[in-house]
Each structure stands twice: as structure tokens, then as C-alpha cells.
Amino acid sequence: MAETSTLSPGEIMLKVENVSLRFGGVKAITDVSFDIQKGEIRAIIGPNGAGKTSMLNVINGFYHPQDGTITYKGATRAKMKPYVAASQGIARTFQNVALFKGMSTLDNIMVGRTLKMKSNFFWQVFRHGPAMTEEIAHRRHVEEIIDFLEIEHIRKVPVGKLPYGLQKRVELGRALAMEPELLLLDEPMAGMNLEEKEDMCRFILDVKEQYGTTIALIEHDMGVVMDLSDRVVVLEYGRKIADGTPDEVKANQAVIDAYLGVAH
């Protein structure tokens, strides 16, 4: 899937070094460093307000950190727009579903293919020739994703009418349609029941297996995090307090204190 990537599994895909992000006097992230290796599921956890979502926003170019560097696939990036991140193969889903509510499931996922579509305005006007060939080719790809996520039955339903669990699934589909190398998932299981969570876990593991996509995951359900992820980074008040395998993190005293509190 990753046609441009020359990285082999285990190599460092994204490196965050000493990143600090401030909004006026509010320090969202302070001096955080970690890396994401190709092919792994990397979880970012922490209590509410720890700066997890801000971290994702920094990674995909939505926020620009005041200090620190981000190196993606060996290139240290300058200030950039989110669509540049998209063209470099970074896709994401949102904590509160950010689907295009007026459009059908199919159209939502087709929007994910926008960057891959090349036909010019002239052919679009006639909806013929290259424009139509391209539409059909991408439709085929989108149907594969629809198949993969088992959402065939809601193909033509406007997503605004779908239940929450399905919306989350469509959003994952839309991100997958971009054929990302790095997929950022912001609480993909928030507000789901057990069955829906299990489905979502299965999809995340399948994405990693089938497409070899690297995944960065924010999640509050510790059971899920510990089961799914290869490595975990823990943030608290914008600082990194732990980093390592799920077992190491579970045993870390600072993490236990952050989640359970400390006796004073």
C-alpha cells in the first residue's frame, strides 16, 4: 500500500523531539519526545487534558509547536499546512466524529480518494473519458474498504442518519481510503458498547495486518490499549511521564500515580 515508503518494519517513521506547544500562557505540551516505528501500533494515553489530541494536531500539521522538531520519514518538517501532511500519507480520525454529514457513506469515503484523483476540470465537466474511468477505479477501491469494514448495507445512507458506532466506522473508512502510511486514531472507541469496541479492535488489527499501516492511537479504555498496542507513551499535564511496552507502562509508578492519584 505504501508506494513511496522505503522504510522497513521497525525503522523509525516519525520522530517527535522536545516539542512544546503553548496557547498564550497555557502550556498544552511541554518538551515531549517520542518516536513511532513503522508497522507498530503506538498508543498515546493520559488523563483528560494531558495534551494527547494536541499532540496529534501537531503531528498532522494543524498546530505548529513553538519549540522542538518533528521528523517524518527522515525529513525534518518546516511549518506546514494539513493538506501537505495528507499528501505525505498521514490520515486521521477525530474524537468527535467529523464526517461530512450531508453526504452518503460512499461519498464520504470517496472524498478520502480526492488526493489520488487527477482528472482535470475539462473532463469533469463532461463526466466522461478519463474522469469517468477514474471515478470507476476509485469506486472499486472504496468498495473494497466498504467490504473490509462490513458497511455494505449503509452505502447510500447519509451519514448524519447513522448511529454513532457506524459513524466511527465510516470515519475509519474515510481515513483508510487515503491509503495512509501513518494513521492517527483519536479515541476510535469512545462511546461504544462492548460489541462495537470488539469490532473496532478487530478492524484496527486487520488494518495493521493487511495494509501494514502504522497506527498511532489515543484511547481511554486501558484494556484495549494494553491488548492492541506494541508501545505506549503516557502524557500528563503536557509532559511525558512514561514510554515503553504495555507491561512496562503498567508497572510504572508515575503512571499509577497519574491515574489513581497520590495520597497527600
Added chain:
Amino acid sequence: MLYRESGQFKKTYSADMQVFPLREDRTGIAVILFIAAVVIPLTGSNFFLSTVMIPFLVFALAAMGLNIVTGYTGLISLGTGAFMGVGAYACYKLTTYFPDVPIVIWILASGVFSAAIGALFGLPSLRIKGFYLAVATLAAQFFLEWCFVRIPWLFNYNASGAIEVPTRWIAGIPVTGPNATPMTRYYVILFIVVLMTWIASNVLHGRIGRSFMAVRDMDIAAELMGIRLLRTKLLAFAMSSFYCGVAGATMMFLWYGGGEASDAFNINQSFIILFMVIIGGLGSLIGCFFGAALLHIIPVMLKFGLPAIGIPLAGATAEHITYLLVGGLIILFLILEPHGLARLWQIGKQKLRTWPFPY
């Protein structure tokens, strides 16, 4: 029983991706086109053609333009009237300098000028949204209106200060000016409207249309999908103004024929077209036709229909009643069906599909 999709299986993606996947819909469109192209010109009087049909098509085209930017891309524009004016004046200048080129070509080309102006005034849309954008486009409206009156070059230094539509022939038949028959003018505008509706439908069903709607529904997510906001919004403004410009040119050349030109492109026009889009249905092409039909036909009916059945109604009263009715309709629609007549049409079709069962 007449409207069923049962038994119509789609075996290819291209069959499934048609604009009208149902055979019944395609037949319906063919019937409407036949009525528009054959039945109406044959049976309609000159009065009906020039008072009802031609203005209806002009308004439908303008509403389509506004719907592209407001309904599909979610950017409110109050400059529709001015953009129509740009098209009309551009067409006037073009045909003054090159009188031998067929006027239809100039009507379509005049859209290019209003597209450029529209894109220029669309620039603030990257930074501002909603009401503030509406005010920014209002500035376009007032500025351009001022230009139409103050720059005499635009109206060829006429004493009247308005466009005086010259007679232009295509293949020996007068198409514009005082000698053009309503039938000829009707056919020309029908051709333009059908062509441009087809193009709009093609563009809006493809990649570009999807990126418009993505920007409307969730611009942050759209940007993270790789859609460049400024480019998409400017394209929406340009395309919208192109349609408005062509509508303005047809309005002046095929409907008004000059005369009361000076106040044709004022703020009222912008509002009326916005009402058409809201009542017809935001984000729907067929809604443009519904909205234009409703808002144009109510005044005509009051003005000419009521006296015909023996209820005398002074012109001014008819106009006042029109305002009352339109205002009431807008309030009703905003409360009962914010998606307009197009949604009612859709609901009706859905009911028909499952009839006699409720679902």
C-alpha cells in the same frame, strides 16, 4: 406501481453511478425535456413564453449559480444580483466590439468575466464565514452596482444610462432585440439552461462536487483529506458567478431586451434569488427549478391570473400581496422543511417507491 426500482439490477459501477439510476427517473426527464422543447412552444402563447417561461428559466439558472456556492459549498453570498450584472454588461461590451460573433457564444463567454470578479470577491471566504461573509459579498453587491451606474463606458455612453440590446441574428433569425420572437428567445435560453444544468450536474457528482460538499459539511476534516480550502472555495465562487453571469446576460438580452435595466441587478434581485434557493432546496439542482417556478409564478398569477378570472387587482396591490406571500412562505419553509421543496419532492418519491406500504 409506476415508480418502482424492483428488478433494476446494477451490474457495473458505471451503471450504479449514473445521475439518474432509476429507469423511471430517466423517462421522467425525457418527458420533461420533450414538453419543454416541443409541447410548450407549440401550445404556449407568446405572452406565456415571454412572461412565464423565459423569466422562469433565467431565474432557475441564477438560482443554480447561487446554489453552487451557498447550497453546495456552504458560503453565503448576497452578491448574486451584481454578478448577474457583470455578465450582462460583459455580454453588452463583447457584442458591441465583435457584433459578428453569434450572441449565444457571447452570452456564455460573459460568464467568464463574472467568474473572475466572483473569485476576486470570494477571496475573503477563506478567513470569514457565515454572516461576516454575507456582509463581505454585500460589499461586492454595492461596489459593482455603483460601477454599473458610474462607469459610462459599460453602457456605451447611452443617454439612458442602460443597456440597449441590439438586434443580433443567428442564421438569419433575429435572436435578440425588438424583432426577436418569444419562441426564438425561448429556444435559445432553453438550450443554454439545459446545457448548463447538465454541466452542473456532472461537476457536482464528481470529485469537485464532493470537495465542495466536504468543505460545507466539515472544513477541518476536508483539509485533512487533502482538499485545499482556498482553491476549492474560489472555484465554487468562480463557478457560481459564471452561472450568475450567464443568467444575467440572458436576462438582459433574451428577457428584458434593455429598458428597465438600471435596477435589474440590485440587492433585491440578490435576495429574491436567495429566497428561491432556500425555498427550492439548498444543495439540490432540481430545487433551483422548483424555487424559481414558485417565486416567479406567484407574482405572475396574482398580476395576470386573478384579473383573468374576474377578480380585479391593482398592480401595486398584487406586488404587496406577493411580498406578503413570499415572506410567509419563507418562514413556513424554514420551520417546516428547511431543506425546501426538493426535500418534499424526495420524500414524495420515497413514498411512491414503497406504496402502498408505509416503508
